Amino acid sequence: MNEYRKPLLVGLGIILLTMMIHARLRSTRNDRVPTDREEVVFWHFWGGADRQVVETVVERFNASQQQFFVRAIAMPGNNLDVKLFLAVTGSDPPDLINQDDPIIADWAYRGILTPLDELASPQEMKQLQPWLLPAAQRLGSYQGRLYALCNGLDIRALYYNASLVEEKLGVDSLPRELPNLARLDEIAHLCTELDDQGQPLRMGYLPDSRRLWAWGVVFGGRFYDTENQQVTVDTPPIIAALDWMTSYRRRYGADTIQAFRQGDQSLPGKIFPLLANRYAMIMDGQWRYRDIAAAQALERAAGKPVTRYGVWPLPKPAGATSSADGWVNGNFFLVPRGANNSQGAWAFMKFWSGFAGHESEAAETCRQGGWIPASQQVIKQPVFQQFLSAEPLFARFVELATSDQVPTPLVPGAAMFQRTVNQAAEKGMSLASPPSSTHLLQQADREIQQHLDRIHSHRATRRQER
Amino acid sequence: MRPASAFPVQGKLILEPALLEDWPPMLNSRNRQQTLAGLAFVSPWLVGLALLFAYPFVASLAWSFCRYDLLSAPSFVGLEHYQRLAREIVQGDHFGQALWNTAYYALLSVPLSIMVAMGLAIMLSWNIRGQAFFRTLFFLPSVVPLVAAAILWMWLLDPRDGPLHQLLMLAGLPRQLWFQGAQEAAHPATFMQFGSKDALVLMSLWGVGNFMIIYLAALGDIPRSLHESAELDGAGSLSRFRHITLPMLTPIIFFNLVLGLIQSVQEFTRIYLVSEGTGEPVGSTLLLSLHLFLAAFQDLEMGYASAMAWILFVVLALSTYLLFRSSRHWVHYQEQLR
Numbered sequence: 001m002n003e004y005r006k007p008l009l010v011g012l013g014i015i016l017l018t019m020m021i022h023a024r025l026r027s028t029r030n031d032r033v034p035t036d037r038e039e040v041v042f043w044h045f046w047g048g049a050d051r052q053v054v055e056t057v058v059e060r061f062n063a064s065q066q067q068f069f070v071r072a073i074a075m076p077g078n079n080l081d082v083k084l085f086l087a088v089t090g091s092d093p094p095d096l097i098n099q100d101d102p103i104i105a106d107w108a109y110r111g112i113l114t115p116l117d118e119l120a121s122p123q124e125m126k127q128l129q130p131w132l133l134p135a136a137q138r139l140g141s142y143q144g145r146l147y148a149l150c151n152g153l154d155i156r157a158l159y160y161n162a163s164l165v166e167e168k169l170g171v172d173s174l175p176r177e178l179p180n181l182a183r184l185d186e187i188a189h190l191c192t193e194l195d196d197q198g199q200p201l202r203m204g205y206l207p208d209s210r211r212l213w214a215w216g217v218v219f220g221g222r223f224y225d226t227e228n229q230q231v232t233v234d235t236p237p238i239i240a241a242l243d244w245m246t247s248y249r250r251r252y253g254a255d256t257i258q259a260f261r262q263g264d265q266s267l268p269g270k271i272f273p274l275l276a277n278r279y280a281m282i283m284d285g286q287w288r289y290r291d292i293a294a295a296q297a298l299e300r301a302a303g304k305p306v307t308r309y310g311v312w313p314l315p316k317p318a319g320a321t322s323s324a325d326g327w328v329n330g331n332f333f334l335v336p337r338g339a340n341n342s343q344g345a346w347a348f349m350k351f352w353s354g355f356a357g358h359e360s361e362a363a364e365t366c367r368q369g370g371w372i373p374a375s376q377q378v379i380k381q382p383v384f385q386q387f388l389s390a391e392p393l394f395a396r397f398v399e400l401a402t403s404d405q406v407p408t409p410l411v412p413g414a415a416m417f418q419r420t421v422n423q424a425a426e427k428g429m430s431l432a433s434p435p436s437s438t439h440l441l442q443q444a445d446r447e448i449q450q451h452l453d454r455i456h457s458h459r460a461t462r463r464q465e466r
Numbered sequence: 467m468r469p470a471s472a473f474p475v476q477g478k479l480i481l482e483p484a485l486l487e488d489w490p491p492m493l494n495s496r497n498r499q500q501t502l503a504g505l506a507f508v509s510p511w512l513v514g515l516a517l518l519f520a521y522p523f524v525a526s527l528a529w530s531f532c533r534y535d536l537l538s539a540p541s542f543v544g545l546e547h548y549q550r551l552a553r554e555i556v557q558g559d560h561f562g563q564a565l566w567n568t569a570y571y572a573l574l575s576v577p578l579s580i581m582v583a584m585g586l587a588i589m590l591s592w593n594i595r596g597q598a599f600f601r602t603l604f605f606l607p608s609v610v611p612l613v614a615a616a617i618l619w620m621w622l623l624d625p626r627d628g629p630l631h632q633l634l635m636l637a638g639l640p641r642q643l644w645f646q647g648a649q650e651a652a653h654p655a656t657f658m659q660f661g662s663k664d665a666l667v668l669m670s671l672w673g674v675g676n677f678m679i680i681y682l683a684a685l686g687d688i689p690r691s692l693h694e695s696a697e698l699d700g701a702g703s704l705s706r707f708r709h710i711t712l713p714m715l716t717p718i719i720f721f722n723l724v725l726g727l728i729q730s731v732q733e734f735t736r737i738y739l740v741s742e743g744t745g746e747p748v749g750s751t752l753l754l755s756l757h758l759f760l761a762a763f764q765d766l767e768m769g770y771a772s773a774m775a776w777i778l779f780v781v782l783a784l785s786t787y788l789l790f791r792s793s794r795h796w797v798h799y800q801e802q803l804r
Contacts (some may be wrong), residue, residue, distance in 0.1 A: 081764070106766075110766075111537070112537060258747070262624055262643075262646045263626040263627055265620065268723060297720045362587060415764040416764070419760075423749060426748055430747050
C-alpha cells in the first residue's frame with residue numbers, strides 16, 4: 001500500500017489547497033453577509049446597464065436594513081426558468097427571483113410559488129390590491145390570488161420617425177395618435193422604399209409574427225376564456241388580426257420580408273432598426289427611449305440635424321369595439337416554496353416596487369432603470385414626474401400603462417401556449433403559400449387545448465390517487 | 467503458458483485467448499490490496515457513472531410510461547406517450563417534424579463531413595510548401611467556440627447583406643434565405659433553395675478539423691510499399707486512390723460515420739443558438755434534441771420527453787447495429803491484408 005501513499009497524499013493536498021483558496025476568495029467578496037443579518041438570496045435575469053441599476057437598488061436596500069441582507073445573483077440569458085426549476089426540485093431554491101417569463105400560472109398551479117397573502121399581513125393585502133395598476137394586478141394573479149408582485153410593466157407601442165413621416169406626408173406636425181389601422185397601412189406603404197429589383201431599402205412598417213398577442217387584443221380578441229377554461233385563439237378577431245398581419249407578406253412577398261428581417265439581426269451592435277432608418281414605424285417597448293436619446297445626442301454632437309421621433313398607441317381597426325389598448329408583460333418578484341427567508345424577500349420586494357411607504361425609493365429606482373412603475377402612487381412621486389417631463393417618449397408609455405392592457409393568458413402551460421401561437425403567426429408571415437389564417441389558428445387552438453387538458457387531467461389523476 | 471496480451475490493430479482490439487484462461491484471477495493479499503486501491507481510485511468515476519448515467523438511464527424508461535413534471539409524483543399512463551409520438555409521426559407534427567428535420571440534417575451533414583474532412587486530409591498530406599501552416603489553418607475552426615462560430619455563420623449567411631449573398635449576386639445566382647427560410651435544398655419541391663437546415667449542415671462542416679486530423683494520421687499509416695508496388699504495376703493516381711487509399715481508410719471512415727451519426731442526432735448547441743431556442747423559422751430547425759429539451763424543461767413533460775429519448779436511443783442503437791453489420795462488407799482492416 002506504501003507505493004500509493006505518495007500519490008494519495010498529493011491528491012489530498014491539492015484538494016485541500018483548492019478548498020483553502022476558494023474559502024479565501026469567498027471571504028474577500030464584497031457581498032458577504034454580515035454576521036448580524038439574515039441573508040436573502042435573490043436571483044434575477046438583468047444584464048448589462050440594467051444589472052448595475054439592480055446592484056444599486058440592492059446596495060440601497062442593504063444600507064437601509066438592520067435585519068436582512070440581500071445577496072443578488074445575476075443570471076442573464078434565457079435559462080433562469082430551468083435553473084430555478086432545478087433548484088426547486090433539488091429543494092434548494094433562492095429566497096426570491098425576479099423574472100419576466102410567463103411562468104406564474106404554471107408554477108402557481110404546480111404549487112411551487114408562495115402566494116403573497118402568505119407573506120403579507122391581511123392589512124397589507126387589503127392595501128396592495130388597489131395600490132397596483134390593473135395591468136400589474138392581472139400579471140401577478142392566478143385564479144384570483146396574487147402570486148407575484150410586479151416591479152415594472154413592459155408596454156408596447158409604435159415608435160415612429162417623425163422627421164421622415166412628416167416629410168412623406170408633407171405635413172408640419174403629426175397627430176398624437178393614429179385614427180385607425182387603415183391610416184397605419186397608408187403611412188407604412190408611403191414610407192416604404194424599394195430598390196430597382198423591388199427589394200426594400202426601408203419598410204414603412206412590418207408586422208412581427210411574435211406580436212399577434214398585441215394585435216389580437218387590439219382587434220378585440222382574447223386568447224383564453226378563463227371562465228370556461230377554453231382556448232380561444234381561433235376566434236374571429238384574432239383571425240382578422242393575423243389576416244391583417246399577413247397582408248404585408250402578400251404585398252411584399254415572404255422571401256423579401258424574411259430576408260429584410262434577417263438584416264435587423266446583423267446591424268452593428270444590434271442597433272435599434274428604427275435608428276438605422278430601416279423602418280419608419282416599429283413596435284417596441286419603452287426601454288428604446290434610451291437608444292433614441294443616445295442617437296439624438298450623437299447627431300447633436302456631430303452638428304447634424306437631429307432626427308425627431310414619436311410614439312403612437314396601437315391603432316384599432318375602423319369600427320372596432322374592443323376596449324383593449326394593447327398587450328402587456330412585465331417583471332415580477334416570485335417567492336418559491338421552500339425559500340429560507342421569505343420575510344426578507346417580502347421586505348425587499350416592497351422596497352423595490354415601492355409598496356408600503358417605499359414609493360419615493362421605487363420612483364428613484366424606476367427613474368434609474370427607465371422602468372414603468374406598477375403603481376400610480378410611484379408614478380405620482382415628484383422625482384418620477386420630473387423624469388417624465390424630461391423624457392416625453394417614455395412618458396407616452398407610462399400613460400398607456402394606465403389604460404386597458406391585456407397580458408398573455410395566465411394559465412398553466414403558458415410557455416407552450418405562447419410558442420404555439422407564435423409558430424402559427426410565423427407560418428402565416430414567412431411561408432410563401434401558407435394555409436389560411438383560420439386554418440393555422442384552428443390548428444394552434446386544438447394543440448394548445450389538448451396540452452392544457454393533459455395538464456388538468458394529470459392534476460385530476462393525482463387527486464384521485466390521493 | 468503464453469503471457470496474456472492484447473494489442474490494437476487499426477482500431478480493433480485483438481484479445482488473445484490466453485487472456486481469458488486465468489479469469490477470474492485468484493487474488494493473493496497483494497493483489498487484493500492493489501485491486502482495492504484501484505477501485506478506490508476509480509470510485510469517483512464509478513459513483514458518477516451510477517448516479518449520473520445508470521440511474522437516469524433506467525429511471526427515464528420508467529418515466530416514459532408516466533406523466534411526470536419532476537415536482538409531483540409520477541402517475542402511470544401506460545403507452546400514452548408512445549401513442550402520442552406515433553400520432554405525431556403520422557401527422558408530421560412536433561415529434562414527426564423533429565424526426566424529419568433530424569434525419570435530413572444527419573443524412574446530409576454526416577456524409578458531407580466525411581467527404582470534406584477526407585478531401586482536406588488528402589490535400590494536406592501532399593508534400594507542398596507551407597504544409598504545416600495549412601494544416602493548422604484548416605484545424606483552427608474546430609477550436610473556435612461554438613457561440614462565436616454561430617454568430618459568424620449568421621453573418622456570413624445573411625440573405626441580404628452577408629458576404630455569401632454578395633458572391634451569389636455577383637455570380638448571377640438567386641438569393642438564398644439560409645437561416646431565415648424553411649426550405650430544403652435537397653427536397654424536390656424546393657430543390658436548390660437553401661433554408662435553415664441546409665445552413666446548419668454548412669455550419670457543421672466548420673468543425674471537420676477533428677475528423678481531418680484522424681484521416682491525416684490514417685493516411686500516414688498506409689504503407690508506402692503498397693503505392694510503390696501499384697506504381698510499378700502501372701496504376702495511375704486515381705486508380706491507387708480507389709484501390710489502395712480508400713480501402714485503407716475505410717476503418718476511419720467507419721469510425722467517423724458512427725461517431726458523426728451519433729453527434730448529428732444529438733446536435734443541440736448550434737440549433738439552440740441560431741434559433742434562440744425556438745426551432746424557428748416555422749419549426750425547420752426543431753431537431754430532436756431541441757424538441758426534447760423544450761418538452762422537458764419548458765413544458766415540464768418529463769414522461770413525454772423520456773419516451774422521446776428512448777425512441778431516439780432505439781433509433782441510434784439500431785442504426786449503429788446496421789452500420790456494424792454492413793461494415794463486414796466494406797471496411798478493410800490491415801491485418802486482413804497480411
